[in-house]
Amino acid sequence: MIEFEGVTKVYPGGTTAVDDLSLSIPDNAITVFVGPSGCGKTTSLRMINRMVDATSGTIRLDGEDIRSLDVVKLRRGIGYVIQHAGLFRHRTVVDNVATVPVLSGVSRREARSHARELLERVGLDPALGDRYPAQLSGGQQQRVGVARALAADPPVMLMDEPFSAVDAVVRQSLQQEFLRLQQDLGKTIVLVTHDIDEAVKLGDQVAVFGEGGRLAQLAPPEELLAAPADDFVARLVGRDRGFRGLSFATAGEVAVEPVDTAVDGLVLELDGEGRPQGWKSSQGTLPTEGTWTVSDNLRTVADLAILSPAGAAVRVDADGRADGVVRHAALAEHIRRHQVARLGGDA
C-alpha cells in the first residue's frame, strides 16, 4: 500500500505543482491519476519513486517513509513505464528487458531467457527480441517498455501516459491486453493519463487532479460518472455521464419477453438452430444489428435497442441461440429502477 500524507510540491519559482495531497493507493489494484495538463498528476506519480522529492509531507510504501529507504533499491523495486517507452536504442530488445535483473546481479543468460518469456507475456513474438528498438513499431516499443518494467517482478508499477503515444486502434488493444495482464499479475499500479475515458476504463479507483495540484475527487469510476464531486470534475468527466455509467451495470437481470413476440408488426426470424437472422415484416427482413448476452452491460443493451429496427434488443445464449427480446420501454423501466436502487443504496 502506498500512502500520501499531506504531500506538497512547490517549485523554486513559486509554482505549486501538488497541493496537500493525501490518499491511499491500495495493493493489487489500478489507481489512475487523471486531470488536465499541469495539474500535478505526473509530479505526484514521480514522487513515488523519488524522481521528484516532496517539499513537505510524507509518502509511505508499506508503512515506511520512502525518504528513509535507499533510493537505488527503491527504484529497482518499482517498475516505471513512460510515454514513448524510453527504450535504450543501443541495446537489443531482449537486453532492454533484461536491464534491471542484470543490474541486480542476475546472470545475463538467465535474465535474457526470462526476458523472452516476458515478451510473449506482453503479446510479442519472442523473435523480436534480437531486434533493435528502432526496428519496432510504436505499439511494439510500448509493449517492450512494459515488459522491461515487469522484468524484476516488482510489486509496484508506475505508468506515465503509457498508451498516449500510439494511435487509437493500437491504444484500444494495448488497454485490453493490459487489463488481461493485470488479471494474471495483480500488481499495485499507479497510472497517469489525461484521457478520462481511459481512466474510467482502466481504473479500479480514480484520483481526479485539479488546477494547482489539488485532489478534486477520489472514487471508483462508476461513482465518478454518477456523482462528480464538483463542477470541475463534472466538466472533466464530460457529457453522457448517465449513458456511460450504464457500462458498469450488468445486463444479467434484465427481464426479457419470449422470442416469438411481435414487436410493432415485426417478428424475429430464426434459422434451424435458433439463431436470429433478422426482423421479418410484410416487406422483407431487416437485420438485427447485433445481439447481447447476460454477461454484457446495460450500455450495450441500450445501444442495441436504439439500433434495432424493431426497437427491441435480441438476447442470445452462449451458443448464439436467441432466448429473448427486450423492448425500449421495458429496458428504460429497468434502468430507472436500477438508478433508484443505486441512489437509495449509497447514502
Added chain:
Amino acid sequence: MEFLGEVRDYLETNGEAVLESLAQHIWLALLPVAIAFVLSLPLGWTVVRFGWARHPVLTASSIVYTIPSLALLLLLPGLIGTGILDPLNVVIALTLYSLALLVRTTADGLSSVEPQAIQAAVAMGYTPLRRWFAVELPLSLPVVLAGLRVATVANISMVTVSALIGIDSLGQLFTRGFQLGFYTPPIVIGLVLSVLLALTADLMIVLAQRALTPWARVGVSR
C-alpha cells in the same frame, strides 16, 4: 608517361626519406587526436552537466580553432617555452586544435541522448556513474565518433604546415618540391600519400563506428 617516370625515379632515390616522413607524419597527426579525444570526454561531460560552463568553454575553443595553424605553431614556443623545431610543439598545438573541435562535438553528442532513455535509466535504479557508461556514452557515440573523424582528417592535413618551420612530415615533400624549383613529383607524392592516409584513418574510424554502434544503422523495418 614521363611524369610517372619522374615520380618513380624520385621514389627510388628518396624512398627511405619518404617513409621516414610518412612515419613521423602518422604519429604527429594521430597522437594529438588521441590525447584530445580522451580529454574531450570529461570536458564535454562538464559542459553538458554544468550549463554555465558551456559558453566560456565553447567560446575559448572557438577562438583557438580560428587561429591560423602556422600562427599557433609559432606562438606556442614563446608562450610555453617549447622549441620551434621541437616536434613536441607541433603535438601540443595540434592537440589544442583537436580538443577545440572535439569538446564541441562531444558535448553535442552527449546532449543528443534522448531524455526519456536517461529518465528510464534513473528510474530503473542505475547509479550515475554506471548510467553514464552504460547508457549515455554509448548513445552519444554516433555524434562523438563523427567528430573524431573530422578531427582526425583535419589533423592529418594540418601536420604538413609544420614542414614550413623545418619539422619532418609529409609536408617536407612539398617544401622539397618547391626548393627543387617547383619540381612536381615530390609534391604529387606528398599529396597522394596524405590523402591516402586521411582516407585510411577515416575508414578505420567508420569501421570502428559500425562495430561499436550496430544499432545506429538499422532503419525502421517491420
Added chain:
Amino acid sequence: MSDGTFSFLLDGANWAPGADDGFPQRILEHLMYTGLAVVIAFVIAFPLGVLIGHTGKATFLAINAGNAGRALPTLGVLMLVVALAGTGLVPATVALVILAIPPILTSTYAGVNSVDPATVDASRGVGMTGFQIAAQVEVPDALPIIAGGLRNATLQVVSTATIAAYVGLGGLGRYLFDGLALRDYPRVVAGAILVAVLAVTLDLLIAALQRGLVSPGVDGRAERGPRTPTRLDELQPNER
C-alpha cells in the same frame, strides 16, 4: 616571454600607413587575398550548393566535397598550383579558391537540404516556382548553416594565405617567414598575433552579420518566452 618579444609589434614605425612592409599595408593585403578568394569561391559554390540541395541531384558531390576538402593538405595544394602555374597573385588565388569551395558547397547543400520538406511542399502548393522556393524559402531557412560554411571557408583562406607568403605572396605571413629567415622572433610574434587577431575578428564579423541577416524565427531567437519551472525541473531528476 622576454620584453623584446613584443618589440616588433609595438614599434610605432611598423604601424605607419604608407610603409610597404608596415602592418596596415600587410593587413590590407591579407584582407584582399582573403576577400577575393572567398567571394570567388562563394560565387561558384553557393549557387551550385543551392541547385544540388534544391533538386536533390548529384548529392554525392556536395556531401563529399567537405570531406575531400578537409583531407587535402593546404600546403600541398598551394605548392601544386604554384608549381604548375608559377608564383603570383593569380595562381595563389586559384589555390585559395580551390580550398574555399568545399566548405561553402557542403554547408550550402546541407542547409538547403535540411529545410523541412513540409515547408517546401507547402510553398509548392501555394504556387511558387522552383526559383522562388529556393530564393524565398530554402535559402533564408538555411542561412545559419550557410553562414557556418562561410565562416569555415574564411578561416581556411586566412590560414592558407598566411602560408602563401612562403611562395612569395604578401600579407601577414611575410612577417612569419621573414622573421624565421632573419631569426627575428619578435617579428614572427608580431605576424602571428596580427593574423590571429585578424582571423578572430573576421569570424566575429561574419557571426554578427549572420545574426543580422538571419530571421529570428529561424535561429531560435524568437522562442525565448517565459518558461514554466515545472517542465525544466521535471527534466532534471533527483539523483543521489
